Amino acid sequence: MIESRADNASRFIKSAAPTALGVFGVILLASPIRLFEGAMPTPLLPLVVVYFWSIYSPAHLPAFGVFVIGLCHDLLAGGPIGLWPLIYLTVSFVVSTQRPYFQGREQRVVWLGFTIASLIAGLMLWLSSSLLAGALLPITPLALQLAATIALYPVIAALFVELHGRVIVEA
Amino acid sequence: MDVLGQERREGLGRRSSSSPLSLLLFMLVSAILLLSSLYAAEASVFRKARESAIEAASPLLSVFSGPVGFVQDMVGGVRDYFFVLEQNKALREEISDLRQWEQEARDLREVIAAYETLGFYHPAPSPEPVNAAVVGESNDAFTHTMIVNAGRDEAVLPGQAVVDDRGLVGRIVHSSKNAARVLLLTDVQSSVPVYLENSEIEGILVGQTGARPAISFTRYDDLENIVVGDRVVTSGAGGALPRGLPVGVIDRVTERGALVALQSNYARTRLVRIINYKFPGMREGPRPGLVDGLVDELGGDDADPGVEENEETGDAMVESADGDEAAVLAAQGGDAAGGEGADASP
Numbered sequence: 001m002i003e004s005r006a007d008n009a010s011r012f013i014k015s016a017a018p019t020a021l022g023v024f025g026v027i028l029l030a031s032p033i034r035l036f037e038g039a040m041p042t043p044l045l046p047l048v049v050v051y052f053w054s055i056y057s058p059a060h061l062p063a064f065g066v067f068v069i070g071l072c073h074d075l076l077a078g079g080p081i082g083l084w085p086l087i088y089l090t091v092s093f094v095v096s097t098q099r100p101y102f103q104g105r106e107q108r109v110v111w112l113g114f115t116i117a118s119l120i121a122g123l124m125l126w127l128s129s130s131l132l133a134g135a136l137l138p139i140t141p142l143a144l145q146l147a148a149t150i151a152l153y154p155v156i157a158a159l160f161v162e163l164h165g166r167v168i169v170e171a
Numbered sequence: 172m173d174v175l176g177q178e179r180r181e182g183l184g185r186r187s188s189s190s191p192l193s194l195l196l197f198m199l200v201s202a203i204l205l206l207s208s209l210y211a212a213e214a215s216v217f218r219k220a221r222e223s224a225i226e227a228a229s230p231l232l233s234v235f236s237g238p239v240g241f242v243q244d245m246v247g248g249v250r251d252y253f254f255v256l257e258q259n260k261a262l263r264e265e266i267s268d269l270r271q272w273e274q275e276a277r278d279l280r281e282v283i284a285a286y287e288t289l290g291f292y293h294p295a296p297s298p299e300p301v302n303a304a305v306v307g308e309s310n311d312a313f314t315h316t317m318i319v320n321a322g323r324d325e326a327v328l329p330g331q332a333v334v335d336d337r338g339l340v341g342r343i344v345h346s347s348k349n350a351a352r353v354l355l356l357t358d359v360q361s362s363v364p365v366y367l368e369n370s371e372i373e374g375i376l377v378g379q380t381g382a383r384p385a386i387s388f389t390r391y392d393d394l395e396n397i398v399v400g401d402r403v404v405t406s407g408a409g410g411a412l413p414r415g416l417p418v419g420v421i422d423r424v425t426e427r428g429a430l431v432a433l434q435s436n437y438a439r440t441r442l443v444r445i446i447n448y449k450f451p452g453m454r455e456g457p458r459p460g461l462v463d464g465l466v467d468e469l470g471g472d473d474a475d476p477g478v479e480e481n482e483e484t485g486d487a488m489v490e491s492a493d494g495d496e497a498a499v500l501a502a503q504g505g506d507a508a509g510g511e512g513a514d515a516s517p
Contacts, residue, residue: 027228030307030318031235034243034438042310063193067201075224077309078316078344078352081217082205089198096191129313132209133359137380142312 018057019065021163022049023072030076041145043152044118046073050088051117052160054095055102055110060164066092083128087121094120107154114153122146222347225307225318229350232307233320240441298413298448301325305441306350313380315358317341319443322349330411332446338417338434339363339405340443353443356384356418356433364408365418370396373406376418376431383422383430397424403431413448 025045033042046069053061070085077084095102095117102110122142130137208217251258286292303325307318321327323346333340333353341355342363354361361378365386374386386403388394401421407414422432 027231027235029310030228031232031239032305032308032317032441033239033310039438041312063197066194067197070201072224075221076228076307076318077311077314078221078354079309079311079314080205081208081220082201082203085201086198086205089194089201093191093194093198096194125313129359133313133380137313137359141380145310145312
């Protein structure tokens with residue numbers, strides 16, 4: 001009985017780990033890192049978290065977890081509430097429909113997939129922000145941030161592979 | 172690592188088939204949330220949620236921003252090492268400029284002191300600043316805000332101006348117990364009443380998400396007088412911000428407005444000062460008395476001979492103006508007197 005409870009608890013912690021990592025990414029995004037005097041935007045770590053676990057193990061990142069990550073993002077960044085959850089959930093949904101294709105593929109194919117996913121997210125963000133502002137907003141800052149995220153994806157994904165294999169599934 | 176995910180069908184992975192439905196459900200929930208948050212942006216539920224979020228995140232962010240600041244200082248130190256000669260030269264030039272300003276400021280202080288003893292100058296109520304550190308910022312492409320570690324406990328309230336050592340940074344939009352959110356001037360939602368110091372044209376500074384916010388003017392015919400390099404300062408219109416906070420300089424004039432290069436550099440803003448400014452109200456303060464006093468003194472015998480002399484000479488010049496040159500001189504004298512008068516009344 002006690003064992004199964006401990007088992008449940010550890011299972012819960014493991015399944016909450018990606019969500020916690022996503023929230024950590026949000027906090028990292030909200031801290032004034034300002035790489036190279038603000039010339040390089042902070043990469044969107046939560047987007048990588050959502051994409052990665054939506055492909056490899058959606059059970060460890062339930063829809064509620066994605067929602068929580070997005071909500072934290074909105075609350076900390078100060079934008080309209082509900083925008084980032086919608087974006088992250090859409091990415092998660094689109095990726096989950098393509099899961100059979102991505103599983104077991106080479107890493108660069110998955111990287112290309114991430115590029116497409118972040119373009120979808122960027123388009124959603126740009127369109128909705130422009131709609132809210134009532135004017136077409138300049139796309140350069142967003143493009144730079146997405147480029148930074150896409151460029152760093154292989155490094156972050158390699159770290160996540162280690163984490164997922166060693167901590168979340170095997171341990 | 173290439174084959175990750177091929178054999179992960181054990182344990183919790185079995186339940187993954189139900190995922191898309193719950194994803195759709197939560198998408199619906201967030202869409203409803205988005206619409207309702209837009210419909211009632213300042214509803215107490217959303218405001219409370221935002222405030223408690225910054226309140227909860229502020230200690231965490233403080234922990235983060237410590238090492239981040241340390242690394243920035245290190246990197247900055249290494250960078251500075253390569254530019255130390257140029258920086259020295261620039262600083263020396265700046266110091267010699269500032270020495271002149273210092274002299275001018277001292278002279279002006281004496282003038283003001285003289286006015287004060289004469290009872291002509293009543294200084295505006297001096298604001299009480301609150302110092303705070305920037306612990307967080309939205310690194311979003313379209314939202315430009317910062318989180319500072321001072322809140323309602325230190326009387327930091329929405330609407331107050333936030334400045335750093337260079338100039339205006341933004342305004343407080345949310346404040347919780349120990350943290351507050353600053354809306355930066357570059358955010359699309361930011362609009363601040365400003366005026367151009369040289370041409371005295373008033374306008375509204377509106378953020379455009381880019382590094383340079385734009386001034387939209389109420390009257391378009393004034394645009395010819397705007398010169399690139401003009402200083403932009405807050406006008407205090409509306410009473411929310413104090414008048415005269417430096418904002419930036421005109422960078423480019425377009426057919427619909429002007430772009431402003433901001434004084435403050437958001438990539439370097441780490442310590443800010445929140446200005447708790449109370450607009451002098453209609454009832455409180457010495458305003459009616461001041462006007463009466465002015466009229467009395469001007470009407471009186473020799474309360475302020477200096478001013479009367481000035482006025483007399485001005486009038487005399489206008490009356491005796493035959494040539495164009497004299498007329499120009501008179502106009503300049505009148506302008507200067509008017510300007511001083513406007514400055515003297517708070």
